[in-house]
Amino acid sequence: MLGLNRKDTAILLVVAALAIFAPIILNLFPARSELAFFNAGYPDLMQRFVIFGIFAIGFNILFGLTGYLSFGHAAFLGVGSYAAVWMFKLLNYNVVPAILLSIVVAGLFSVVIGWISLRRSGIYFSILTLAFAEMSYRLAYSVLTPLTNGETGLQVYTDDPQVLMQAGGHIVPHLFGLEMRAREVIDVGPWQFVFPVGYYLCAILMLVSFYISIRIFRSPFGLMLRAIKSNQTRMTYTGLNPKPYTLAAFVISGMYAGLAGGLLASMDPLAGAERMQWTASGEVVIMTILGGAGTLIGPILGAGTIKYLENVFSKMNEGLLHKWFAFLPDWVESPVIWVVSKFTGEGWHLMLGGLFMLVIIALPGGLVEGGQRIMRLFGRKPKAETRTSTEPAE
C-alpha cells in the first residue's frame, strides 16, 4: 500500500490506529474512578505525544541513520515556534501559513548550521551543534528581543497588524475556520472521551511525517545515510560524497523539528526561548534512544513513553502516595514513600535520568530491541522490524 511493502504497511497502519483511537486508548479508566489517574488523555497531553513524536521521527533520520549526534536540535523547534507565532501576528490565526513558514524557516536555519557543523564529525559535531543552539538560545533572550519578545515570550497582541484578519474572525488558531481548541466530548457510561480538533491535526501531520520517514528509510537515500554511519572510508572510496547526504539528512530533520515547533505554537500561540535550551535538545535525544535509534517505530514509542511517564510521575504527590501505600505498616510505609517521592512529582527528572542510563547500559537498542528480545524469549520470530531488511517490496 502507498508504495510500502507489507511489513511497513502494517507498521504504518498500527501507528495510524493508535493515533486515531488515542483519545480512547489513553483514557481507559472511567473518569471518576481511582484509576483515572493513569489516564493520560487530556487534550494538551495527547497533542504533546504526537508533536514530540514528529520531533523524534525527524531526529531519528539524522541520528538513527547517519549516527551524527546533534545536541542542538531544540534550536530548530524554537525557531519553528517563533515563525508560526509571527504568522499569527502578521496575517491571522490560520495555522496553514504558520506551519508552512515554520518548516521553511527551520529548514533554512538548519542549512546554515548544518553546513558549518558538518565540516567536523564525531564529538566535535556534537559540541558544534550544542554551541549553535546555546548561542541561539542566548540571542533569543538578549539582542533578538524585538523578534522573540525576550523572557516574556512571543505572543499575539490585539494591536498586531494581522492583515488578513476580518471583522469577527477567529481569535484563536484555526484551520480555515475549524478552531484548534474545539473538541467533541462523548460520555459512555462512566467513561468520558474527548476528541479535540487540534489533536487530530497534529496526528494527521504525524502520520504524514511517519510515512515520509518510512519512505526515506527504504530509499536509496536512506541506504546512503546508513552507509555513512557504517563506514565513511569505504563510502568515499566507492565514489560517494558523504557531505551532501549528511547535510540533506540534517536539513530534513531540522524541518521536522520546525514542523513540531510550528504545531506547538498552533496549539498554544506562544513561543519562548526555553524551547531552544540544550536540555530540550537532550530530551529528543533521550526519546529517540529510549525508543530505539535507527528503527522506524522507535522514536514514536520513545516520545510517547517519555511524555506519558512525565505526566503520570509528575502528577504523583505525597498525599496520593500515602493513599496507595496505606496498606503497609507505618514503619515500612514512611521509608517507602520517602524513596518513591524522590522519583515522583518534582523528582520526575531523576526518574528520567535513571531510566535513560539504564537503557544506554543494558538496552542500547531501546524499547524496540527490548521487544525483540522478549519475542525471541517466547520462541517466536521477531515481528518488529529489523534494521537491515533487504526483502524486495511486493
Next chain:
Amino acid sequence: MDAIILQILNGLDKGSAYALIALGLTLIFGTLGVVNFAHGALFMIGAFCAVTLSKLFNLSFETLDPTKKDFLGNPLKVKTPYVQEWFGPDVGAWLIDWSVPLAILFSIPIMVAIGFVMERGLIKHFYKRPHADQILVTFGLAIVLQEIIKSNFGANPVPTPAPEVFRGSFDFGVLLGFDPNVIIYPYWRMVYFAFAAVIIGGVFAFLQFTTFGMVVRAGMADRATVGLLGINIDKRFTIMFGLAAAVAGLAGVMYAPINSPNYHMGMDFLVLSFVVVVVGGMGSLPGAVAAGFLLGILESFASMNEVKSVIPGIDQIIIYLVAIVILLARPRGLMGRKGVMED
C-alpha cells in the same frame, strides 16, 4: 587602560573555573578516551560540599535564656551552633566563618571516592563502546546527580559566604597609580585565582616530575604501547579519574562564595568547559588551561558597555562564536594533537 585591567581581572576568576574544569575533562579524555558529560556535575557536587559543611557547622540547638525576654515577655530562645558548644564560642565561630576553605579538606576524599566509584562502576564498561554512548550515559548520569542535589538542597541557590576577612574588595587602581575606586577587585576572587593557579601548577608538577605522572603522560600519547610495556595502565587511569574529579570538586568548593551554588550550575559550566576544551585542543592540558583563561577574559571584555554598544549581545555569545571560528579554522584547536578523536 583602567577599564582593560579591570576586565582582565574580572575574567580571571571565571577563567580559573573554566580552566580547572577543562583540565579535568582533558585529563579524563586524554587518559581514558572518554567524553565525560558528567564532569560539570562533579564541579557542582564540589560546590555543594561547601554548602553541606557550612550547614553542618550551623546546626544548632535552642536554649532558653531566662535573663532576656522577647517581645511577648517569654524567655528568649537562643540558638547555639553545636560547634560553639563543643569547641568554645571563639573556635566555633571561626569554624563557621571558615567553612568554605575548610570544605576543601572535607571534599577531597568525597570527590576522589565519587571519581573512583564512577570510573569503576560505570565508565569502565564504556571504554569499548562508541563515543556517542559515552556521551549519552554520562549525560544521563549528570541528570541523575543534579536531580539528587536538587531534591536534597532545593531548587534555589544557597548563599555560601566566604570568610569575613575576604569579603571586602581590594583597590588595585591605587596600587597601579590610578584614582581610588576605579579598579576594585573582591578579595575572594583573588583567592580563587591564586588557588586555581596552585592547583593547576600542582597537577602539572605531578604529571611532569613523578614516575606516575610520566606513565600517565606516556599513556595519553600512546596507550597501546605503554600497555605493551607491561605497565598496568588501567589502575593508573582510575586514579587519574579520581584526581580529575577532585580538581573539579575543588574548583566547585571555592566557587561557592562567588556564585551561590544551585543544582544546574554544573550543566551551565559544562557546556562552556566543553567549548573551552575544544578551543584549547582535545587532549592538550596546556591548551585547556590557556583556553580557559582566554575565554574567561574574552567574555568579560565582551560584557563591557563600549563593546556591547557596537555589537549588541556579543557578551552572550562570544565564547560560542570563538569556538565556531576556531573549530572551522583550526580544527584541532589551539594546541591540539593530531589524531585525537578524528575518527
Next chain:
Amino acid sequence: MGILEVKNVNKRFGGLKALSEVNLSIAENSVHAIIGPNGAGKSTLLNVLVGKLIPDTGSVLFDGQSVLGRTPYEINQMGISRVFQTPEIFGDLSVMENMMIACFAKRDGAFTMQAIGSMMKERDIVEKAEQMLDSMNLADKRGMHSASMSRGDKRRLEIAMCLAQEPRLLLLDEPTAGMARADTNNTIDLLKKIKQDRDITIAIIEHDMHVVFSLAERITVLAQGTPLVEDTPENIKGHPKVREAYLGETQVAA
C-alpha cells in the same frame, strides 16, 4: 602512454623523504605489481594515487587527466577503485546492501537525492547486485550481516563492490595479507578470473612474492622511495640490483 602515468612525484613528511622522483607507467589492461621492502614508500604512493595524499611536486595522470587535488570519491568516479589491506566494507549492513551501494554509486554518481522511491524497486540495481554476488559465490550470503562474515568472504565482497563500479584501474593493497595459503591461492585464482573476464588494469602492492609472480605481467621494485627497476617477472627474478635491495631478505617462493 599508459593508463596511469606518474611523473617526477616527490613527497616528504618533515625530514623524511617518502617518495623521490617516482616515475611509473602502468599499461592499460596489464597486471602491474609494485613491490619493495618495508618503508619503501609503497603505501605513500598508493595514497597519492587515490587522492588521500597530495605530492609536493610531480604529476599523476589517469587516462590523460590529472588526479592531483581531487578527492578520493572524485578519483573513484574517474574509474580507480581501491581494495584495502584489511577489508573495508559496510559492516552494519547486509551483503546485498553493500553490493547495492556500489551499484548506485556507479549509476548515480557521487550524490543523488532519491529519498522517496524504494531502493528494492530499482530493478537494474537489484539485478546487477545479485549478478555480482552470484559471480563471487556470495549469493547465499546476501541477507547476512556483512561484519559477521569470514575474512575471506569480506575480501571477496570488497572486490565485488569495486568491480560493480566497473573501474578501469583496480588498486589492490596487499590483498592477501594475513591470509592462509589456501585463501591466498583462492584470491589469486579470483584475480586471474577477473582479469580474464573483462578489460581491466590491475595494480597490486604486495609483499608475498608468490602472489606477485603468479599474477604480475610487469613489476616495479620500489626502494627508499624511488623506483629501482621495472621489468617482467622473469627478468626481475634474476636482476642483481633487486636481489641486493630486496629479494636477498626473503626466500623467493616460485
